[in-house]
Amino acid sequence: DAKTTQPTSMDCAEGRAANLPCNHSTISGNEYVYWYRQIHSQGPQYIIHGLKNNETNEMASLIITEDRKSSTLILPHATLRDTAVYYCIVRVGFRGQNFVFGPGTRLSVLP
């Protein structure tokens, strides 16, 4: 079973920041938080991951709370192309360790 809970769906206005929350209250000390997204009829796409520090790359920022029980993925300026299902996954990060995808959050970016 997935170790995370996410809202089923969210809307965001184009050009605004999209903030996608994820709860992972049972996360272990050596588990990373990964974010993927899946645009309709495509394979999932890696976005970002982190252990305990906040992370930023060209796609997004990841904010992890100090107790690591929750995190937020931030898309700073959402575009229509960011409409997708966003998956938050926790795992140790060693080879082959199962990526257990939960149902994710369906983000709709509205014009």
Next chain:
Amino acid sequence: DAMVIQNPRYQVTQFGKPVTLSCSQTLNHNVMYWYQQKSSQAPKLLFHYYDKDFNNEADTPDNFQSRRPNTSFCFLDIRSPGLGDAAMYLCATSRDAGQGLDEQFFGPGTRLTVL
């Protein structure tokens, strides 16, 4: 560009007729995965290869088999497809460079229809 390629993108087979889906990668990753994704559901891992070491998920039906003849290629064989096996099949790879450095790269998927 380095990538994960799946062929065909769409596959139609008949009930009970064996079918093979293929995946190739130019990333030179040592781990390859097969996922099944049914309509409106999240992807579910079927099995993975770490180099030539095959690892089956406990709840993967025996009807599903896999082969990895070399680093670049991996095949998914469905011996006797049933109507319930209609799904998107996703191949993914990862580099296993160390803890937390193994993000997975997914192919576009093959959508299987069973008639």
